[in-house]
Every structure is written in C-alpha cells, then in structure tokens.
Amino acid sequence: MAPNTSEAAVDLDAPWISQEDLPVETYQIIDEDGTYDSADVPDLADEEFLDLYRWMLVEKRYAERMIKLQRRGQMGTVGSSRGHEASIVGSGYALQDGDWLLGMGRETSAMLLRDVSLRDIILFWRGVEDAQRFLTEQNCMIGISVGGYLPMTTGIGWGMNLTDSDSVVTAHFGDGATSTGAFHEAVNFAGVLDAPAIFYCQNNQWAISTPFEKQTNANTIAQRGLGYGVHGIRADGNDVLAVYDAMREARKLARAGHPVLFEALTYRTEGHSTSDDPTEYRERDAVEEWLERDPIERYESFLKSKGLWDEVDKDALVAEVDEEFSAAVEAADEYGPRDVDELFEYVYDDLPPILQEQLDEMERELAELDDLEAYIERRPKG
Template identity: 40%
Template sequence: MHRVIGVSDLDDVEVDTEEARALYRDMVRARRFDERAVALQRRGWMSSFPPYRGQEASQVGAARAMADEDWLFPTYRSNAMQLTRGVPMSDILLFRRGRPEYYSDHDVNNFPQEITIGTQIPHAVGYAMARDYVGADHATLAYFGDGATSEGDFHEGLNFAGVFDAPVVFFCENNDWAISLPRERQTASATIAEKATAYGFEGVQVDGNDPLAVYETVSDALATARAGKPILVESLTYRQGAHTTADDPERYRDEHERSLPDWRTADPLERTETYLREQDVVDDTVVEQAHAAADAELDEAVAEAENAEVPDPDELFENAYGDLTAPLEAQREWLRSYLDDHDPQRVEF
C-alpha cells in the first residue's frame, strides 16, 4: 500500500510565502475560468467543455513544479495546467470555439491536448527518450486521468519507459471517475501508484487537494526523471462536476460519493484558503485581489475571443493531406456552395 503524501508529511517543504500566494492565485484563476467557461457553454457560446472543478490544487501544484524547459503532454481536462503554464485564457476559449489550439504567438512547452484517451502517454515517453539521446537536461510530464490506466497505451508507455529509463513523470490525476465508472470498477489493484512496480520504477500517491503537497511531490518526481528514472505519481482528487457539459453526474454519483473520505471530496480552493489564512499567508485583501484580477483577465479573454477574426472555412481542408483527396475536394466545394447562400456567422451544422 502506498502512503498518501500530504503537506504534514513533508518535513522539508520549501514553498515560501510568495510561492504559496502564487499557488493560491493560480487556483483562483483556474476556478473562475472553469465557472465562466461552463456558463458560456450553457448559453451556446461554445459547443462543449470538460469541467475540472475540484481538481485545481492537483493541476496547479503540478504545473508550478515544472520548469519552463520541461514538456507537458496533456489531455483534454488539463486547462488549469495550461493556464498555469502560461497559455492565454483566450487561446483555450478559442480552441473550444473551433480555432487552432494555440491561437496566439506564445512560447510554452506544451503539446496539444489529447482527446483520444491515453495516446499522449507513449508520445511523452518517445519524446522524453529523444530529448535524452541529445543530452537535453529537462523532464517530460504526461498528464492523464484514472480512466486512461485502463487503456493499452498506459501499459505500453510505462513498460517502454521502465525498460529504457525514459526521463518522464507519469502524472495520473485520479478524480475517481472515468465518466460514470468509479475507479474500483476499473482495476482490482489497491492503488494506481502501485502499478509502477510491474514496470520497474517507483510509484507514489499524493493528496491532490493539497497544492503544497502536490508541488513538492511533483518537484521531487521531476528531479527523479531528470536523473534518468521514470516515476508514476497518483494525485488523489475529486471531480466535483460533470465529465463534460454533456454529462449528468446526478444519475450515478450520490451513493458512491458517500463512501469516500471527507478530505477526498473537500473543496481544494476553500481548504487551501483556510490553511493559508491560518498561516498568515493570505488575508481578505489578497483573496479579493486574486478574484478581481481573475475576473478582469477573463473579461479581456472573452472579449478577445469574441473579436477574433473568423477563419476562412477552407482552412478546414488544409494540411489534412499533401494532396487533397477527391472526397475532401467534394466536401470543400459543397461547403463553399452552402456558405454562399448563408451567413457564415450564423451557420448551424
């Protein structure tokens, strides 16, 4: 059994006051972004959104532990990590409105979000090995949910990393649900962290609702990876909302939720704020400023996304193949003809 690491277990936590405040501010930014994105989706502003409420401490703590030169291989629920790593809010909003994922010109070492479950895991291993071959002194972090551990890509990626000592951190954010399937219905192992043993390297669990513990644990894991050893971190958190805005969690959640310990389902933002107030790290002024700054940033991001240039529909067909195939050529001609007769700003497909 792996012990769940919390901040009280870390005797040498080196997070100072400013870093703790930065963790808190990024959690507020992530929470307010999630709330605004869900509200925007509900009024038809974008087609869908994967909420991550309840997972802010896990994602922000992990992202802030990464160095700028480290590479993140994310999945679709990684928006809090993306924001913390420097991806503009407007980019994420525009991506959800059909634009290229990294719309603006910015320099962040993030690969595209992977929606196909688990496929980023072997990608991260291969990239980590390639960078190691050329002597690059940084690590790679593959972010995925507990549902991905039921995919073959998870096992293949970890096996390859173990055999070839790939400098990669496997960061599994266990929010206890793979859509409507609880973790115990996916695997008979007591923990996900212990699965690392089968592949010849270390696995650890951390309290994913404690950003300081996540920050320290992932910092240590990245140091392990940079030293040439892969490692699996299981961050125990809880998805408070739906799997996506197309999901109704009330149909499957209540009975299972009552079986979980209180720390697992506690709100990480409230818990962190309470702790930091007790440590005299934040007060009313810091809290109010964090919320006001996040709201102002969001207002600007939404306005920027709404004012972004409407892309040429022909861009849908670019870069699919070197030479456009006959079926795609026919589809492009149909779309051109359709748009000639309709306002492209109001087209519904």
C-alpha cells in the same frame, strides 16, 4: 470440470505476492482539517505560498467562466475542473522552463504556468486548429484522444535523452486513460528508455460514468508503476503542498533517468463536461463527502495558520482573474473562427488523394447547404 476456487483450496502461504503485501501510502502534508506538521512544509517563500492560492482561484474561476460561455453558445463542450485545483496547480508549479506538458484538457492553469495564453486555450475549445500550434510553441499540447498522446510523451522524453536536454516531459491524464493500451506501451517503454517522463494521473475516480473500481482491479494506480519498473507516487490530490512537493521529487527522479507514475487522488465534483449529467450515475452523498475536502478551503486554513491570510484580498483576486478572462475572450473573438477546411491542414504538405476527396466532398456539401439556406430564405412565408 470447472477449477476449484473454494477458499479451502487457496494456499495463502505460497511464495507469491499480492497487492495487499505492498500497500501504497498516500502522501499528504495538510490534512483534511487543515492541520500540518511545519517540518513537512516545502521550503517556499511567502509570495510563492500566496501565488499557489492565486493560481487555484484562477483554475476555479476559469472553469466557471468557460461553462458560462458554453451555456451562452460561445464555446463548444467543455469540462469543469472543480475539485482538481490543487492537483493541477501543485503539479504545474513544480515544472520548469523547457519542460513539456501534454494534457487532456483538465489542466489549464498548469499550462498557463507554462506561459500558454488563455486566449489560445479558449481558441482550442472553440475548435480552432491553430490553437494547438500556439500551445506547442510553449511546449504544451492537448490530446482529445484518451491516452493517445502517452506514447508521444515517452517519445519526447527519449528525444530529450538523445539531445542531452535537461528538461522533463509530463503527461496529465485521467484514471480512464490508464485502461488504454497506449498507457501500457508508453509507461513500459519510458522505463526501458530511462525517459525523463512523469506520467501524472489525476485519479478523479470517474471516467465519465465508469467508476474507478470498474476500471482496474488494482487498489491504486501508483502501484502499477512497479510492473513497469518505474517509480510510483501517490499523493493526496486535494492537498496542493503535497502535490507540489511530490512533483518536485518526481521531477528530480525523472531527470536522473527514472520515469515516474504519479497518482494524484482527487474527485470530480461536477459533471464530466457540459454534455454530462452525473446525477444519472452517481449518488450525491459521495459528492458531498468530497466537497468537504475542497482543496481551496483546505489551503485557506493553511494560509490562516501560517499568518498569511491577511495578505489575501479574495474579492480583488477574483476581480483580477475575471478581467484577465474577459480580455482573453475578447482576444479570442478577435482572432475569430477559421475556415472549416482548416480540418485538413497541418498534417500533410500535399494532401493524399483520399483526404483530397473528403475535402472536395465537404466543400460540395457545404455549397449545397448554402443553396438550401438561400432556398429557405426565399421560400414564401406562412
């Protein structure tokens, strides 16, 4: 017989907890109209407030230029970070020298803040394997496998404990990654090991075409921290000051041996990547609503009311960022593409037989392709 699930049979007074008993607040400093309470504003110098703005412009302009490169055939598939600028910059700005940052590709300026060069990010998206090595020299890494690098994050944090390091490790990932087993294993063991780790989820409410409500029945991602015995924080991801302030607190917690699951609530206003057409799966109205909450415009109104807007020459800033981007593209062009057999390097000193076979096969096929191209070239035209 099927269980009786009618409402009358449910005992609402039973001594168990539901997520409705523990609502999670979303931390915010600048509200959607740009107003704020001065007492809540983090203690930053004027130059730092302006610096946050510059970095958000870097992120925005960088994404636009990357997509243009892709459209011109000079770049592989790339994802836009439009809408995430505050979430990326606020989190990156709170990290310190020596901290590690593992990401999924939608956190470029946070990596630039860790001294990764823009050239190397461009090389990474062009598929140059060397780029990952350059990134790790700056304590950064991009993992293309959704959630795959989260257990490594815990491992790095554990290593920090074993070596008495005073740094933290941060992983940036999306809402989609929270449905992987790797996420569960990573956050659970970070709690067990008191790892100085911050799991930073940019909840942009979509994992390609899967909406957040199909990802989990939990109301928030932050609340899931409780189940792992770690701290949960939920911040307005379109409010750069809230993200920065909460991340600074998260860093202190992590340093004290309390891992943090941080949810930055934001929205991806463009396609998942250059190979995605979001009009196939979502209504324009929701996008319009989130465009109204644009993180850069919100911060502009903060700078205005703080009397700092006169210091900003937006056109000059964009021109400066453009120049940096063009120089980075030039440096990446100069570095050039690597041989395709680089695919087999960096993991093993001596290739295991199965990989050696694959390499041989690939080389045979490429040689055949060369023959074919030469044949097509020689073929009588017309």
